[in-house]
Structures are given as C-alpha cells and as structure tokens.
Amino acid sequence: MNVIATLQSAQSALALHAVSKSFGGRQLLRLPWRADGERRRVLAVDDVSLNVRRGEIFGVLGANGSGKSTLVRLVSTLLLPDAGSLEVFGLDVVRNELRVKQMINRVSVDAAFFKKLSPMENLLYAGRLYGLGADDSHRKGLEVLARLGISKKVALAPMEHMSRGMQQKVAIARALLTSPVLLLLDEPTTGLDPRSKKDVQQMVLRLREEHDATVLLTTHDMEEADRLCDRVAVLDHGRIIALDTPEHLKQAGGSMEDVFMRLTHEEEAEEEAA
Amino acid sequence: MIVVASRNLNTAYAFFERNWNLTRRYFGWEVVWFVYSVVNALTILFIAAATERITGQAVDTRFFVLYLLIGTTMWSYLSAVFDVVAETIAWERWEGTIEYTLMAPVPRSLHLLGTCCYAVTYAVARALLIFGVVAMLFQVDIRQANALTAMIVVAVGSISVIGLAIVAAVLPLLFTERGAQMTFVIHSSLLLISGVYAPVDVLPSWLQVLSPLSPMTYVLRSVRAGLLDGAPPGAVSGDLVILALMGLALVPAGLLVFRTAERYARRTGRLKRSG
Numbered sequence: 001m002n003v004i005a006t007l008q009s010a011q012s013a014l015a016l017h018a019v020s021k022s023f024g025g026r027q028l029l030r031l032p033w034r035a036d037g038e039r040r041r042v043l044a045v046d047d048v049s050l051n052v053r054r055g056e057i058f059g060v061l062g063a064n065g066s067g068k069s070t071l072v073r074l075v076s077t078l079l080l081p082d083a084g085s086l087e088v089f090g091l092d093v094v095r096n097e098l099r100v101k102q103m104i105n106r107v108s109v110d111a112a113f114f115k116k117l118s119p120m121e122n123l124l125y126a127g128r129l130y131g132l133g134a135d136d137s138h139r140k141g142l143e144v145l146a147r148l149g150i151s152k153k154v155a156l157a158p159m160e161h162m163s164r165g166m167q168q169k170v171a172i173a174r175a176l177l178t179s180p181v182l183l184l185l186d187e188p189t190t191g192l193d194p195r196s197k198k199d200v201q202q203m204v205l206r207l208r209e210e211h212d213a214t215v216l217l218t219t220h221d222m223e224e225a226d227r228l229c230d231r232v233a234v235l236d237h238g239r240i241i242a243l244d245t246p247e248h249l250k251q252a253g254g255s256m257e258d259v260f261m262r263l264t265h266e267e268e269a270e271e272e273a274a
Numbered sequence: 275m276i277v278v279a280s281r282n283l284n285t286a287y288a289f290f291e292r293n294w295n296l297t298r299r300y301f302g303w304e305v306v307w308f309v310y311s312v313v314n315a316l317t318i319l320f321i322a323a324a325t326e327r328i329t330g331q332a333v334d335t336r337f338f339v340l341y342l343l344i345g346t347t348m349w350s351y352l353s354a355v356f357d358v359v360a361e362t363i364a365w366e367r368w369e370g371t372i373e374y375t376l377m378a379p380v381p382r383s384l385h386l387l388g389t390c391c392y393a394v395t396y397a398v399a400r401a402l403l404i405f406g407v408v409a410m411l412f413q414v415d416i417r418q419a420n421a422l423t424a425m426i427v428v429a430v431g432s433i434s435v436i437g438l439a440i441v442a443a444v445l446p447l448l449f450t451e452r453g454a455q456m457t458f459v460i461h462s463s464l465l466l467i468s469g470v471y472a473p474v475d476v477l478p479s480w481l482q483v484l485s486p487l488s489p490m491t492y493v494l495r496s497v498r499a500g501l502l503d504g505a506p507p508g509a510v511s512g513d514l515v516i517l518a519l520m521g522l523a524l525v526p527a528g529l530l531v532f533r534t535a536e537r538y539a540r541r542t543g544r545l546k547r548s549g
Binding site for chain 2: 023070073076077078079080098099101102104106108110112113114115116117121124125126128129130131133158174
C-alpha cells in the first residue's frame with residue numbers, strides 16, 4: 001500500500017494503545033566497585049492510550065519530567081515501547097518503521113543543526129534524507145525560509161551566529177521541507193522571545209490550514225495550548241489524567257493554567273493519600 | 275529499479291555531501307590537523323635519517339626512510355577512514371543532530387555507505403598530500419615502486435577497515451559519554467599489532483598472535499612489497515585474497531552489530547544528543 005492509500009484508509013493520524021516506557025535498571029557494563037551499578041527504574045510513560053484525528057492539533061501538557069518528550073520520541077521511532085503499540089495512519093511504528101518515518105517530522109525544544117553549516121546546507125541534507133533531489137531541496141528550502149522571513153543571504157551563512165528564535169524557524173522550515181503528514185512539535189516555543197513565539201505559533205496554525213498536517217504539540221505553556229490545540233491531554237508522572245477540548249476542561253472555571261494546576265494537584269493529593 | 279537505485283544514491287550522497295560541507299566549513303581545523311600529521315611524519319622519518327649516526331652502524335637510510343614513510347602515510351590513510359566512519363555517531367552527538375538523522379527514513383546501510391565513501395575519498399586525498407609533502411622534503415626515490423600494486427591493495431584493504439570501523443562506531447552509540455574515546459583503544463591496538471613502523475615479527479610472541487587478525491597487517495605488508503620492492507599485484511595475491519575475505523566478513527558483520535546496537539539504544543533511550 002502506498003503512502004496516499006495509507007493516509008486515506010486510516011481512521012486516525014496517531015493511535016496509542018496502552019503504551020508504557022521505562023528507563024534505568026540494569027546497566028550495560030556493571031562494574032563491581034561501582035555502587036550505582038543497579039540504577040533506579042523510572043516509569044516515563046505509563047499505560048497511555050489516545051487517538052489523534054487527522055488534521056487535528058493535539059496538545060500534550062505536563063510539567064518537566066511528566067513524560068511528554070518520551071511520548072514524542074516513541075512516536076519518532078527513537079524509542080521502542082516496553083508495552084503497548086503505536087500507529088501512525090494505521091501503520092505500526094515498530095513494524096513499519098521506515099514508512100512511518102517518511103510520514104513524520106519533528107521540531108524539538110533545542111534547534112539541533114550542524115551549526116557551522118548554513119540553513120540551506122542543513123536543509124539540503126534533510127531534503128536528501130527524505131528523498132528530495134538537490135534542485136527541489138534548494139528551491140523548496142528557499143521558499144519555506146522566505147515564508148518564515150529568512151532572506152537568501154541569511155540562508156547561505158553559517159547558523160552559529162543566528163539567534164535561537166531564528167534557529168527555531170529554520171527547524172520548522174526543515175520539518176516543512178519534507179511535507180510531513182504528522183508533525184511532532186516538542187516544546188517548540190520554549191525559551192523564545194514573545195515575537196518569535198508568536199511567529200512560530202502562527203506557523204503551526206498555517207501548517208494545518210495549508211498542508212493538511214496533523215500536529216502533536218507538547219508544551220507546558222497553557223496559554224499556547226489553549227490558543228492552538230483542538231484537544232489536549234494532561235500528562236502527569238507518565239499517565240494521562242485528563243483528555244478533552246480546552247473549552248470543556250475550562251468549564252469548571254478558570255484559565256487553562258488553573259485547570260492544569262487543579263488537575264496535577266488533585267493527582268498529587270491522591271498519590272499522597274494512597 | 276533504476277529509479278530506486280537513483281533514489282538510494284541520492285540518500286547515500288546526503289552523508290557524503292554533508293561531510294564535505296563540514297570539512298569545508300572547518301577548513302582551519304583541517305589545515306591544523308594536516309600540519310600536525312606532516313610534522314608527526316617528519317619526526318618519525320628523522321629517526322630513520324639519524325639511525326646511522328645513533329647506532330654507528332651502516333644503514334640503508336634511503337630504504338629505511340621510505341619504509342617509515344609508507345608506514346606513516348598508510349597509517350594516516352587507514353586511521354582517517356577508521357576515524358570518519360567510527361565517529362559517525364559521535365559527531366552527531368556533539369552537534370546534537372543524532373535524533374534527526376536517525377529518525378529520517380534512511381536504511382542504515384545507505385547511511386553507512388555514504389559515510390564510508392566520503393571517508394575513503396577524504397582519506398585518500400589527505401594521505402596523498404602528506405606523502406607528497408614529506409617525500410618532497412626527504413627527496414624520496416620511488417622510481418622502482420609498483421604503484422598499481424599499492425592502489426589495488428589499498429582499495430581491497432579499505433573494505434575490511436570500513437567493516438572494523440562500523441563495529442567501532444557502535445561504541446559511541448552504546449556509551450553516550452565516553453564511547454568516542456573508547457574507539458581510540460581499538461585504533462591504538464591496530465597501530466601496535468599491524469606493523470606500521472616495524473615488522474610484526476619484532477613483537478613479542480603473544481602480540482604476534484594478534485597481528486594476523488588486523489587487516490592493516492596485510493595492507494601494510496603488501497603496499498611495502500609494491501612500493502619498496504616493485505612487486506607486481508600477482509606477487510601479493512595471497513594477501514589480497516585474505517583482505518577480500520576479511521572485507522566480505524567484516525562489512526556484513528559490522529552492519530549486523532550496528533543494527534543490533536541501534537535497537538538496544540532505542541530500547542534503553544541512548545539515541546539522544548547528550549549522555
């Protein structure tokens with residue numbers, strides 16, 4: 001089945017069924033004189049199930065260490081789940097790794113690039129990895145960069161002197177270049193100034209409208225989630241403690257931040273009581 | 275089929291082109307590294323030039339200089355191939371791009387093919403430059419040399435060196451903090467047992483046992499036969515067969531080890547930018 005047929009036949013863009021992932025435990029090299037040979041096992045994602053509809057912007061909210069990035073890395077094929085399964089447009093992420101990789105791309109909190117290379121050289125590299133030729137990568141790369149306000153002159157200079165906001169825009173350009181049908185945005189606006197943050201948020205909205213992409217957005221910025229997301233899941237200690245539209249979650253009163261504080265506080269209180 | 279082959283070549287070329295762009299952008303560092311290598315080679319060659327004076331014995335200095343020049347040049351070539359391939363993962367970790375490269379829809383074989391092609395091209399250019407500069411300074415006479423033999427041996431021998439380097443590239447994948455340094459152990463062990471600066475039969479017997487396991491032993495022995503004695507390719511056919519067999523075994527073994535290690539790294543969360 002080709003990618004188009006896969007997309008048309010799939011019921012949901014992303015489906016997670018009882019996914020769990022933990023880290024730590026036994027080390028590869030256990031040195032007898034090292035007391036920390038047996039590390040504590042940490043359950044990062046705990047029995048998570050969710051469905052993201054095609055064309056949806058789905059937010060995953062949570063504090064630092066709540067398991068958001070682990071969830072994104074599981075979908076990105078960078079991690080293998082301990083239990084459960086993940087499907088991207090109906091394809092199992094573990095069994096159909098290469099085909100899933102063709103459909104996704106990711107923008108993370110740290111815009112990771114070869115900093116000595118120019119944005120165009122980085123984009124050319126990314127384009128080739130996703131099957132684009134040099135000419136296509138160059139033309140499309142310049143187009144996308146121009147739409148994000150990056151001139152040709154800047155696009156050809158090394159990235160090491162660019163601001164973080166600018167680098168994050170290039171990261172988004174890299175993701176757009178490969179036309180992903182599922183875009184994973186892992187805290188894309190963390191640490192950006194208000195203007196850059198707004199630019200990135202507008203880009204996310206445009207992405208859905210113009211490219212028919214589905215977006216999984218992790219953030220701990222409640223205002224951002226409220227503004228961008230169709231639905232949000234609140235993650236705490238690796239578990240989903242709420243999943244609904246921002247409007248429904250706010251019905252109990254207050255802003256998204258109030259909702260988040262209330263939910264995570266209730267969870268902590270329950271744990272303490274237990 | 276042609277479309278698929280062309281797409282695969284385009285993908286593999288991504289790594290070649292990226293590494294070339296990095297070499298261009300880090301040109302200052304390349305110059306420093308080149309000067310270091312030339313000075314290092316000169317230091318070793320002066321030992322040969324001074325042997326007669328140090329020992330007070332008559333020595334064929336011109337032969338000895340060429341013997342060591344072949345050792346330093348070949349070591350420069352083989353270690354450059356080894357380093358570029360073995361640092362495939364380490365470099366990505368330093369730059370923070372490892373997650374983006376490994377989540378791209380690229381079979382690992384194409385990833386490593388592109389990297390290996392660049393490693394060989396880069397290493398050949400670098401070794402020829404070093405050889406040229408040092409040979410000029412020492413006015414080395416290579417009129418008797420059979421360059422064809424040396425070229426064939428290097429071409430066949432590179433395949434098995436690539437196989438070893440792919441295995442070494444696994445270390446930075448598994449050990450996020452010190453994996454890159456661990457590859458130096460393999461690197462320096464090969465330097466010790468392969469007869470780079472002295473024939474392997476001067477090694478203690480317990481080390482000599484290891485020499486036949488290193489492809490570099492056969493590469494160095496045959497390149498010396500070609501360049502010092504003018505031996506034709508047929509005269510080193512035994513070594514060529516061994517090198518070809520080693521290449522046939524080591525490259526698939528390297529790929530298998532790499533894939534297994536990558537799966538382990540994905541299970542344990544080691545495919546990330548920092549330790």
